[in-house]
Amino acid sequence: MLSTQPVSHEAGRQRQGRLWSNLKEVCDLLHLPPISINSEELLFQHVQFKTGQRVHTIGQPFDMLYVVNSGFLKTVLIDEFGNEQVLAFPMKGDLMGVDGIHNKTYSSEAVALSDCDLVLLPFKKLTTLGRTHVELENMMYGVMSRELVREQAMIGMLGALSAEARVARFLVTLSDRFSQMGYSSKLFNLRMTRHEIGSYLGLTLETVSRTLSAFNEIGLISVDQRTIGIKDVDALKSLRRLPPSRTRSKLPARAKAAAAEAQVPLLATL
Amino acid sequence: MLSTQPVSHEAGRQRQGRLWSNLKEVCDLLHLPPISINSEELLFQHVQFKTGQRVHTIGQPFDMLYVVNSGFLKTVLIDEFGNEQVLAFPMKGDLMGVDGIHNKTYSSEAVALSDCDLVLLPFKKLTTLGRTHVELENMMYGVMSRELVREQAMIGMLGALSAEARVARFLVTLSDRFSQMGYSSKLFNLRMTRHEIGSYLGLTLETVSRTLSAFNEIGLISVDQRTIGIKDVDALKSLRRLPPSRTRSKLPARAKAAAAEAQVPLLATL
DNA sequence: CGAACCATTGACGGGGCTCAAATTGTGTGG
DNA sequence: CCACACAATTTGAGCCCCGTCAATGGTTCG
Structure with a gap:
């Protein structure tokens, strides 16, 4: 519509x-x-x-x-x-x-x-x-x-983030874009199918759907079909994970600001 | 060296x-x-x-x-x-x-x-x-x-291929590049570590190492540290797999040539 | 109003990540 | 030139994330 x-x-x-x-x-x-x-x-x-x-x-x-x-x-x-x-x-x-x-x-x-x-x-x-x-x-x-x-x-x-982190980033990016365009950054409609999101993020449509449902259950967002409500932007932004970890460079003095405070303990721990 | x-x-x-x-x-x-x-x-x-x-x-x-x-x-x-x-x-x-x-x-x-x-x-x-x-x-x-x-x-x-397929493609691409440069396309030295290859391909260094070993065992390549010998380019080229499959578009009349003949049955079947 | 298409959810299995240890290669200082 | 420390590679064991298969219900549109 x-x-x-x-x-x-x-x-x-x-x-x-x-x-x-x-x-x-x-x-x-x-x-x-x-x-x-x-x-x-x-x-x-x-x-x-x-x-x-x-x-x-x-x-x-x-x-x-x-x-x-x-x-x-x-x-x-x-x-x-x-x-x-x-x-x-x-x-x-x-x-x-x-x-x-x-x-x-x-x-x-x-x-x-x-x-x-x-x-x-x-x-x-x-x-x-x-x-x-x-x-x-x-x-x-x-x-x-x-x-x-x-x-x-x-x-x-695509090379470094987990499925959860990819979906979270996707939502944050979308939110920002909608905000830029003068729409609400807190409530918007997805214009694409789960299948298309999955293809974009290198995931299956089922994983996308499940991840959205999981975010919904822990209160990060609200989901109703293609209507997404952003509830906790900061949590979404800080949601990361490093499947190919141990990928840390040996030059720790690099991170512009190791300011990466304690991260959301990811979904699995809930 | x-x-x-x-x-x-x-x-x-x-x-x-x-x-x-x-x-x-x-x-x-x-x-x-x-x-x-x-x-x-x-x-x-x-x-x-x-x-x-x-x-x-x-x-x-x-x-x-x-x-x-x-x-x-x-x-x-x-x-x-x-x-x-x-x-x-x-x-x-x-x-x-x-x-x-x-x-x-x-x-x-x-x-x-x-x-x-x-x-x-x-x-x-x-x-x-x-x-x-x-x-x-x-x-x-x-x-x-x-x-x-x-x-x-x-x-x-990164969005569509399995680990095996990524490594295979990586090798074929390298082979082509070396060939272009006037080197042998059949025998060359990797200039990068397994760790760097893994980062490039969105995999861990262990997965890269194991995949190379597997290719070696079935005769597609020879591996000795950073020396790679290409044994069966065609097999490497046709080695694919579609983890996020069912991603097939509903417009089958598109593939420029469904000329994709039977693929190598992937490693797992050996 | 029916036929696609889309989304959700469950069950299951495997591909690939994690942790670990042994081996070998590499670079540097004595 | 050799010895030692360190980095790189290989290989194994275990397990978990996420892909696969499947069934259901909702939505859209001709």
């Missing part, structure tokens, strides 16, 4: 019956300092996608980047057996399509999980413009680097 | 007592089409690092990209407990430092696993130059996008 999703598109204006955004609005969306560019007339077109529609598919010729203005999506890899591997859940302010630059074809698939409004960024246009506007060029590099850092963090999580 | 490591540096020339490379040589190193740029005099300095030395550390101000000309390294994340998470094992032709563009500080640490020779690419110089040379700019975007795609594949692996 998407009841909590706003229909208003702050960024964007009508023109020729469609929505368009100027560069400043795109920068705002990406959480980047606005670029003082003379060409105020530079506009980017929006496109709408309905739930279930594909924004781009694997192998499709690349020519566009996309910025999410509203709505929720998933990006997935498809392996040789047809299995989906969820890579991310892009939402407002996220950039999509960067993986297509290399090879000139998209290497992932983007699917709308709800009705979406996306800003189209023709890549050629962007680079051409960047050549004369240093700030734009820096923005491009910055955004791509940010994506890379994000993925590195993801690798770190 | 590094007995199999060549001391020669194909790319690079002496000048002022140091090694320098021009743009064409850098492109070759990165496996990119050579850029026909007029400034033949454009040279990039090399720097040498000894085993154990850090190329850059987390938080250090960013201003350089690095291309590996020879030697082996690891890039790592450090979590709040001081634990290392290995992100990659850069070797000849790999680019390092891209994660530093965003935030102007490196978000990972690069450590030399052997004596190394790196080409320094001052980022400012690169972008400035890219503004007047479209090809160079495209190269920059392309390389960054390639890194991103690589990390996406890594996420897919």
Whole structure:
């Protein structure tokens, strides 16, 4: 039902019956300092996608980047057996399509999980413009680097955290994102299935479901189908565990602040 | 010992007592089409690092990209407990430092696993130059996008493959890389410890060790400490398994070629 | 209103982590 | 060059987390 999703598109204006955004609005969306560019007339077109529609598919010729203005999506890899591997859940302010630059074809698939409004960024246009506007060029590099850092963090999580910790982090991250977007950080609806969450976190859907139920029972959250209430953010944030432990480096003087106080004793002890 | 490591540096020339490379040589190193740029005099300095030395550390101000000309390294994340998470094992032709563009500080640490020779690419110089040379700019975007795609594949692996499959893939990838570099693809030395491999693959060092021993026993490889002999590449390549299975998408008509013939029945059945 | 799809929960087993010890390799100082 | 300390690797035993299989009920949508 998407009841909590706003229909208003702050960024964007009508023109020729469609929505368009100027560069400043795109920068705002990406959480980047606005670029003082003379060409105020530079506009980017929006496109709408309905739930279930594909924004781009694997192998499709690349020519566009996309910025999410509203709505929720998933990006997935498809392996040789047809299995989906969820890579991310892009939402407002996220950039999509960067993986297509290399090879000139998209290497992932983007699917709308709800009705979406996306800003189209023709890549050629962007680079051409960047050549004369240093700030734009820096923005491009910055955004791509940010994506890379994000993925590195993801690798770190998949490589080092337990199922409980992954789910907890997932919830905290979602909460933060919703908060950024002006929604409640304490109560929100998941736009994806347990299956998709599991794929994203490297877990099965049953483990995701069980972990959510466990969090619910000990009062960290409330769960009702796709409605999640965050009850104890701090507990969720500090919930860790190190299955591949003994992975400690021998340079203890490194942790910026061994300020990691006593951790929640994890669920098993309850 | 590094007995199999060549001391020669194909790319690079002496000048002022140091090694320098021009743009064409850098492109070759990165496996990119050579850029026909007029400034033949454009040279990039090399720097040498000894085993154990850090190329850059987390938080250090960013201003350089690095291309590996020879030697082996690891890039790592450090979590709040001081634990290392290995992100990659850069070797000849790999680019390092891209994660530093965003935030102007490196978000990972690069450590030399052997004596190394790196080409320094001052980022400012690169972008400035890219503004007047479209090809160079495209190269920059392309390389960054390639890194991103690589990390996406890594996420897919960590999220979907069993321990055996991860180790098998790791070996095949290494074999390919060594082959590319002109070494034997059938016999090579690991430059990293079991611990580092485990961190990279999201496993414990014991699991890595046991898996290698198991591969050895069934004749897929030979193992003697850090010397690996590849006996049956095809078996290693086709060795998969899908712990988070049932992850099959409901659109079976997708797999580009259900050409996935019968797989090796995995170790457990032997 | 029925047919998918989705979520929850239980039972069970095994893959991989933990703890432990023995062996071998590696680096450093005398 | 050798001896010693330490790091790396291997291997075993045990167990627990989480994947697998299965059944039920709820939700959605044509």
